[in-house]
Amino acid sequence: MPPAPTLPRSRTTTAVRLEQVVKTYPGGPTPVVALDGVSLTVPAGAFVAVMGPSGSGKSTFLTCAAGLDRPTSGRVVVGDVDLTALSPDAVTRFRREHVGFVFQGYNLIGHLTVAENVRLPLTLAGTRPDEAWLRELLAAVGLEGLSERLPGELSGGQAQRVAIARALVARPDVVFADEPTGALDGSTADAILRLLRSTAHRFGQTLVLVTHDPRAAAFADQVLFLADGRFRGQLVDPTVEQVAARVLGLGR
Ligand SMILES: Nc1ncnc2c1ncn2[C@@H]1O[C@H](COP(=O)(O)OP(=O)(O)O)[C@@H](O)[C@H]1O
Numbered sequence: 001m002p003p004a005p006t007l008p009r010s011r012t013t014t015a016v017r018l019e020q021v022v023k024t025y026p027g028g029p030t031p032v033v034a035l036d037g038v039s040l041t042v043p044a045g046a047f048v049a050v051m052g053p054s055g056s057g058k059s060t061f062l063t064c065a066a067g068l069d070r071p072t073s074g075r076v077v078v079g080d081v082d083l084t085a086l087s088p089d090a091v092t093r094f095r096r097e098h099v100g101f102v103f104q105g106y107n108l109i110g111h112l113t114v115a116e117n118v119r120l121p122l123t124l125a126g127t128r129p130d131e132a133w134l135r136e137l138l139a140a141v142g143l144e145g146l147s148e149r150l151p152g153e154l155s156g157g158q159a160q161r162v163a164i165a166r167a168l169v170a171r172p173d174v175v176f177a178d179e180p181t182g183a184l185d186g187s188t189a190d191a192i193l194r195l196l197r198s199t200a201h202r203f204g205q206t207l208v209l210v211t212h213d214p215r216a217a218a219f220a221d222q223v224l225f226l227a228d229g230r231f232r233g234q235l236v237d238p239t240v241e242q243v244a245a246r247v248l249g250l251g252r
């Protein structure tokens, strides 16, 4: 009998697992249910996009999955660590070493240079990247020669490259990105998404992206559809047209 086929190791382990995650926000006469029992398994090395209209819970999903916020109930496991069982300080330490986050709207520090912004996660953790890695990273995101610029001297596409380099500097296992191309024109957005996909591949990372843009989602291997805080189906290796058709099919 022929041996069982072996998948590449990176495909056989789980990078992120959510189990029945509920997140409610207090406020108003009744709490807002932003996530209504979300479960998901992301294999290591995968590129998954989560799509949904504004207010569907995308940012809430991402901040809970990345350990930036704590779900009201349910479990979030990154690698083999249950974040929901850790103290807030332990989650912060875990996140610094294992998770990269690209925020909606870059979140760069205006008075720090490009290189200082990129180093920031390590500075906060009390360490420094070796300069060879910093140079490799800046080159990988197409920022060579710009390391001494201030954020105010950058285009939107360049600022997003800085935010991506900053998310990658600690060599995280998983990179989460919240609408990373929402403020960019179409061709710049495509370049940024190709960059995220290629750096994830090159550095062996898992990539989870949320977006409301079918064109952005179609860069992923798998697209999950979120509506009213619940997953409502998925597509594997879809084209932009297939994603757009599904979005219309959801009546949005
Ligand atoms: N900090 C918060 N306080 C109260 N309600 C919130 C908060 N953040 C998000 N929400 C609500 O939760 C729902 C999901 O929001 P969000 O996750 O930001 O969706 P999306 O990123 O898809 O636009 C929305 O109804 C939103 O108004």
Ligand SMILES: [Mg+2]
Pocket: 058, 059, 060
């Ligand atoms: Mg959002």
